[in-house]
Amino acid sequence: xxxxxxxxxxxxxxxxxxxxxxxxxxxxxxxxxxxxxxxxxxxxxxxxxxxxxxxxxxxxxxxxxxxxxxxxxxxxxxxxxxxxxxxxxxxxxxxxxxxxxxxxxxxxxxxxxxxxxxxxxxxxxxxxxxxxxxxxxxxxxxxxxxxxxxxxxxxxxxxxxxxxxxxxxxxxxxxxxxxxxxxxxxxxxxxxxxxxxxxxxxxxxxxxxxxxxxxxxxxxxxxxxxxxxxxxxxxxxxxxxxxxxxxxxxxxxxxxxxxxxxxxxxxxxxxxxxxxxxxxxxxxxxxxxxxxxxxxxxxxxxxxxxxxxxxxxxxxxxxxxxxxxxxxxxxxxxxxxxxxxxxxxxxxxxxxxxxxxxxxxxxxxxxxxxxxxxxxxxxxxxxxxxxxxxxxxxxxxxxxxxxxxxxxxxxxxxxxxxxxxxxxxx
Numbered sequence: 001x002x003x004x005x006x007x008x009x010x011x012x013x014x015x016x017x018x019x020x021x022x023x024x025x026x027x028x029x030x031x032x033x034x035x036x037x038x039x040x041x042x043x044x045x046x047x048x049x050x051x052x053x054x055x056x057x058x059x060x061x062x063x064x065x066x067x068x069x070x071x072x073x074x075x076x077x078x079x080x081x082x083x084x085x086x087x088x089x090x091x092x093x094x095x096x097x098x099x100x101x102x103x104x105x106x107x108x109x110x111x112x113x114x115x116x117x118x119x120x121x122x123x124x125x126x127x128x129x130x131x132x133x134x135x136x137x138x139x140x141x142x143x144x145x146x147x148x149x150x151x152x153x154x155x156x157x158x159x160x161x162x163x164x165x166x167x168x169x170x171x172x173x174x175x176x177x178x179x180x181x182x183x184x185x186x187x188x189x190x191x192x193x194x195x196x197x198x199x200x201x202x203x204x205x206x207x208x209x210x211x212x213x214x215x216x217x218x219x220x221x222x223x224x225x226x227x228x229x230x231x232x233x234x235x236x237x238x239x240x241x242x243x244x245x246x247x248x249x250x251x252x253x254x255x256x257x258x259x260x261x262x263x264x265x266x267x268x269x270x271x272x273x274x275x276x277x278x279x280x281x282x283x284x285x286x287x288x289x290x291x292x293x294x295x296x297x298x299x300x301x302x303x304x305x306x307x308x309x310x311x312x313x314x315x316x317x318x319x320x321x322x323x324x325x326x327x328x329x330x331x332x333x334x335x336x337x338x339x340x341x342x343x344x345x346x347x348x349x350x351x352x353x354x355x356x357x358x359x360x361x362x363x364x365x366x367x368x369x370x371x372x373x374x375x376x377x378x379x380x381x382x383x384x385x386x387x388x389x390x391x392x393x394x395x396x397x398x399x400x401x402x403x404x405x406x407x408x409x410x411x412x413x414x415x416x417x418x419x420x421x422x423x424x425x426x
Contacts, residue, residue: 001034003318006073007041008064008089009080013103013130014041015050016307017077022054028311032318040067068093075317077310078102079130083110094118094126099317101310103130109204109220112211116330125320125327127313132205133158133282135305136298137312142212144328146288151213153253153287155424158205160280160301161196162228162248164188166265167278170245175233188280198227199248202263206250209284210261214254215334218261223250224341226264235419238351238390239267245275249424258339267349268425275425342399347376347426349392350405351419356387360413364389367411371404372396392423 005021007014021028021038029035038055042064046057061067068076068089076093080086081104090100090107095118102108108115108131119126129139133156142151157163161183168179180197183189195201203223210218228248239246244267252261268275273295277283282300287293299305320326354360361378368375374394381388393401408414 001322002037003032003034003074003321004037004039004072005075005077005314006039006067006070008067008076008078008086010041010043010050010053010060011079012303013079013306013310015053016303017079017310018053018055020307020311024311028315031315032322034318034322036314036318039073040070042067064089065092068098069096073098074321075099075101075314077314078104079306079310080104081106083107087111087114090115091118094124095122097122097124099125099127099321101127101130101313101317103128103306103310105131105201105204105208106220109207111219112208113217113332116332120329123326125317126330127317127327128208129313130306130309132208133284133296134298134300134302135308136282136284136296136300137309138284138296139208139212141294141296142209142286143331146286146291147328147331149288149290151286151288152255154209154213154251154284155274155287156206156209156250156282156284157247157274157277158209158250158282158284158300159196159199159202159248160282160299161189161193162199162202163277163282164280165197166228166231166246166248169231169233169236170240171278173233173236176229176231197229199225199263202248202250206252206261206263209250210252210259211332213252213286214259214336215331216259216336216338217332218252218259218338222261222338224262224264224344228265231265231421232419234351235421238349238419239421242267242349242392243271244269244423246421247274247277249274251424254336258337258343260339260341260344262341262344264422266422266424268423272425342397342402344398345395346398346401347393347395347423348401348405349390349419349421349423350408350417352389352391352408353415353418354387354389355413355415357413360389363411363413364391364408367407368393368404371400371407373400373404388418
C-alpha cells in the first residue's frame with residue numbers, strides 16, 4: 001500500500017514539508033511501514049519561483065477543492081492558514097474519510113468544533129501538532145499522555161516575536177519601538193506585526209491549549225487578550241528592580257468548575273522557569289494534579305520546526321490508516337463554564353505619578369480598601385514633581401483591581417497612572 005498525500009500550500013512551511021518528504025523518504029517508509037507519495041500541491045500561483053524544490057512541477061494546481069476531492073488521496077496537509085477557504089477544504093476532506101493534518105491555529109481556535117465534528121462524521125483523523133509552538137511536542141502530550149491526569153493550569157510563552165521583543169527590551173533597556181524595529185530587521189517580526197504584538201496569535205494558541213487541557217471547547221473569542229505595545233522601558237526597569245522580567249503569557253486555569261483563559265503581558269519572578277526563555281523561543285509550563293509540573297521548550301516557529309511537527313503527525317496518521325485504527329478523538333465532555341476576565345484572580349503592579357504631600361498614601365490606600373484589594377508592598381521614588389508611588393497588590397479578582405485603578409485615576413492627588421501590569425508566577 002502507498003499512502004497518498006495532498007498538500008495545500010507551498011510557502012515557507014509547505015516548501016519545508018516537501019523537502020523533508022524527499023530527503024527522509026526512506027526513513028519515513030521504514031517508520032510507517034509503507035511509502036508516502038505526494039500526489040498534488042495546491043497553490044495560488046503555480047509559476048512562482050520556490051527555489052530548487054525536489055518535486056515534479058506537474059503536481060502544482062490551483063484547484064485545492066478538486067485536489068481534496070480526489071479518490072486517490074488518503075491524507076490532506078493544510079498549511080495555508082486563515083478561515084476560508086481552508087475550512088471548506090478540510091471539512092470536505094474529513095467528511096469523506098480523508099485524514100487531515102493542519103497548522104491552522106486561527107481556524108482551530110475560531111471553529112475547531114466544526115472540524116472535530118466533521119472528523120467524527122467521516123471516521124477520519126484530525127491532527128494539528130504544528131498549530132501551537134512549532135516543533136515542540138506539546139499538543140499530543142496534552143491530548144494523550146496526560147489524558148489520565150487532571151490538568152489545573154497551563155502557562156506559556158507561545159509567540160516568538162513578542163518574546164524576542166520583550167527579551168531585547170530587558171537585556172538592552174531599549175523601548176518597545178526600538179525592539180520591534182530590531183525584530184523586523186532580523187526577520188522575527190512580519191511587516192505587519194499586529195497579530196503578534198496585539199496578542200491575537202497567542203490568544204488563538206491559548207484557546208487550543210485550554211480546549212485540550214480542560215476537555216472544553218474554548219474559542220478565540222473566549223480568551224481575554226492584551227498585547228505588548230504599552231510595555232515601556234520604565235516597566236522593564238521596574239520589573240528588574242523587583243527581581244522580575246516581563247513576558248507575554250498565555251494563562252489557562254481550571255478551578256471551581258470553570259475555566260479562565262487569558263493572554264497579556266505580566267511580570268514574573270526571575271526564579272520562574274519561564275523567565276529564562278529568551279530570544280524567539282517558546283515554552284509552556286503545565287501543572288497537573290498527579291504529574292506535577294512539566295515544561296515544554298523549543299523553537300516555536302519557522303519553516304523547518306513547523307514542518308517537523310507536520311511530519312510527526314503524518315507518520316502517526318499514515319500508521320493509523322495502515323492498521324485501520326484512529327487517533328484519539330476530541331474530548332470536550334467537561335463543557336466547563338468560561339470564566340470572564342473580571343473573575344480571574346491576579347495581582348497588579350501599579351505605578352502612580354502623585355503629588356508629594358501629606359495624606360497621599362492614606363488616600364491611595366483608602367481606594368484599595370474600598371474595593372477590598374489588599375496591598376502587598378508600597379515603594380516611593382523621587383520627591384516633589386517627580387514623586388512616583390509603586391504598589392503591588394495581593395491576589396484579587398481582576399474586576400476589583402481594575403475598578404481600583406479607575407478610581408485612582410479620578411483622585412486629584414494622582415497626576416497620572418504611569419503603568420499597570422499584572423504579576424504572575426509567585
